[in-house]
Amino acid sequence: MEAKEIIARRVAQEIKPDTLVNLGIGLPSMVANYLPKEVHVFFQAENGVIGLGARPPEGMEDPDLTDAGGGFVTAVPGAASIDSAMSFGLIRGGHLDMTVLGGLQVDERGYLANWMVPGKMVPGMGGAMDLVAGAKQVIVAMVHTAKGKPKILHECSLPLTAQRRVSLVVTEMAVIEPTADGLVLKEAGPDTTVDEILSATEANLIVRGDVPKMRI
Amino acid sequence: MKQSMTAGDAAELIPDGATLLIGGFMGVGSPHRLIDAIVERGAKNLTLVANDTAMPGKGIGKLVTAGCLSRVIASHIGLNPETQQKMISGEIDVDLVPQGTLVERIRAAGVGLGGILTPTGLGTLVENGKQIVTVNDQRFLLEEPIHGDFALIAAHQADYVGNLEYSLTAHNFNPIMALAGKTVIAEPQSIVPVGVISPDSVKTPGILVDHLLERQPDGS
Numbered sequence: 001m002e003a004k005e006i007i008a009r010r011v012a013q014e015i016k017p018d019t020l021v022n023l024g025i026g027l028p029s030m031v032a033n034y035l036p037k038e039v040h041v042f043f044q045a046e047n048g049v050i051g052l053g054a055r056p057p058e059g060m061e062d063p064d065l066t067d068a069g070g071g072f073v074t075a076v077p078g079a080a081s082i083d084s085a086m087s088f089g090l091i092r093g094g095h096l097d098m099t100v101l102g103g104l105q106v107d108e109r110g111y112l113a114n115w116m117v118p119g120k121m122v123p124g125m126g127g128a129m130d131l132v133a134g135a136k137q138v139i140v141a142m143v144h145t146a147k148g149k150p151k152i153l154h155e156c157s158l159p160l161t162a163q164r165r166v167s168l169v170v171t172e173m174a175v176i177e178p179t180a181d182g183l184v185l186k187e188a189g190p191d192t193t194v195d196e197i198l199s200a201t202e203a204n205l206i207v208r209g210d211v212p213k214m215r216i
Numbered sequence: 217m218k219q220s221m222t223a224g225d226a227a228e229l230i231p232d233g234a235t236l237l238i239g240g241f242m243g244v245g246s247p248h249r250l251i252d253a254i255v256e257r258g259a260k261n262l263t264l265v266a267n268d269t270a271m272p273g274k275g276i277g278k279l280v281t282a283g284c285l286s287r288v289i290a291s292h293i294g295l296n297p298e299t300q301q302k303m304i305s306g307e308i309d310v311d312l313v314p315q316g317t318l319v320e321r322i323r324a325a326g327v328g329l330g331g332i333l334t335p336t337g338l339g340t341l342v343e344n345g346k347q348i349v350t351v352n353d354q355r356f357l358l359e360e361p362i363h364g365d366f367a368l369i370a371a372h373q374a375d376y377v378g379n380l381e382y383s384l385t386a387h388n389f390n391p392i393m394a395l396a397g398k399t400v401i402a403e404p405q406s407i408v409p410v411g412v413i414s415p416d417s418v419k420t421p422g423i424l425v426d427h428l429l430e431r432q433p434d435g436s
Contacts, residue, residue: 045385046315047241047242047244047385047388048241048384048385048387048388049384049385062384063244064244064245064372064383064384064385064386065384065385066241066242066244066385068241070241070242070243070244070295075384081382081383081384081385081387082387083382083387083388083389083390083391083392083419084241084267084315084316084319084387084388084389084392085319085320085323085391085392087316088315088316088319088320089316091316092316092334092335092336121294122293122300122303122312123292123293123294123295123300124268124290124291124292124293124294124312125291125292125312125314125315125342126268126291126292126294126314126315127291127314127315127316128314129314129316129317129336129337129340129342130314130315130316130317130336133335133336133337133338134316134335134336159340159341160339160340161340162336162337162338162339162340163338163339163340
């Protein structure tokens with residue numbers, strides 16, 4: 001199974017019924033594909049819809065209905081369209097149960113860096129800082145390494161997105177829970193040993209007893 | 217009651233050097249005909265306040281290409297490499313603001329607040345140079361209001377009082393910006409007789425709107 005599919009399938013298991021969930025663009029948006037049918041949630045797109053639906057059939061797009069990546073979407077029955085102040089009010093105000101975001105780096109404090117690479121990539125933070133500061137649960141969904149280099153570090157070298165400990169980090173190799181004591185290794189990827197995880201991770205990982213495999 | 221005007225006449229109202237609040241999210245819900253007219257007029261040295269600079273050749277992206285802007289306050293410029301190039305070359309001064317903070321700073325200006333206190337940006341580069349205020353043991357950044365000389369608003373439908381109704385994700389920054397421009401110019405897709413829009417559906421009351429663009433020409 002491809003790395004991204006492993007990650008998306010594992011993150012989908014974290015989503016609880018009847019919640020409001022915001023999926024970031026790219027890999028995080030794949031999570032919706034693996035949600036069991038009986039789990040009903042509303043997805044928020046921060047550009048202004050609660051109840052984001054699938055991509056419309058070709059020729060049935062509405063130019064006034066897109067997701068936060070600018071792609072055409074639909075709205076599910078029961079959806080609400082909202083302005084940006086309401087949208088970010090929901091995010092900061094503790095009304096958003098979960099956000100799933102991509103990551104460039106995560107460190108031992110559980111801090112996330114995902115919005116810029118100084119001198120190389122300065123796209124702007126968009127809604128990322130509000131999402132990480134405000135969502136009740138923040139899940140980082142990212143591949144474990146970048147070109148063979150660890151992304152889970154002692155301390156982020158890139159500018160932080162927020163000074164907040166994220167709730168969970170899911171990669172194709174591991175599920176890691178940041179805690180006050182440090183990063184706890186909760187699960188290993190389907191084809192991954194603990195030794196492989198440790199050597200692909202710069203940060204210290206706390207390993208307590210046998211580490212179960214992800215069930216996906 | 218308001219007379220509707222052409223986009224060209226509206227663009228003439230906007231002097232070089234003005235600060236424009238422009239609605240839209242990656243080109244969705246932007247006043248496209250007004251933007252085209254501003255480009256046509258050859259406006260210079262404008263300060264843009266908007267969520268993003270769209271893409272080259274689309275919506276606000278056209279203002280970037282045409283060299284109308286000297287300053288941009290936005291949350292995201294990632295889909296417009298031209299904005300990034302002009303930022304690096306120094307042609308455009310870019311101030312990046314978290315999206316939720318940006319909309320609340322505009323709202324603060326529009327509703328008479330001296331600023332907002334937000335947890336967003338604490339402990340990041342956004343914190344630099346800003347005052348931290350502690351309320352009930354919780355720390356917040358003090359973010360100041362952003363006023364506009366003009367707010368350029370895209371709406372789904374208007375009436376001749378200037379009441380505005382928006383559609384789906386084309387709301388975005390529009391209803392908020394309509395509060396914060398000294399002069400508000402609305403670009404509706406259609407204009408209906410007064411009374412057709414239910415009071416419950418009005419998101420921007422017409423008293424906020426100074427100028428109304430004529431309806432979208434047929435076939436465009």
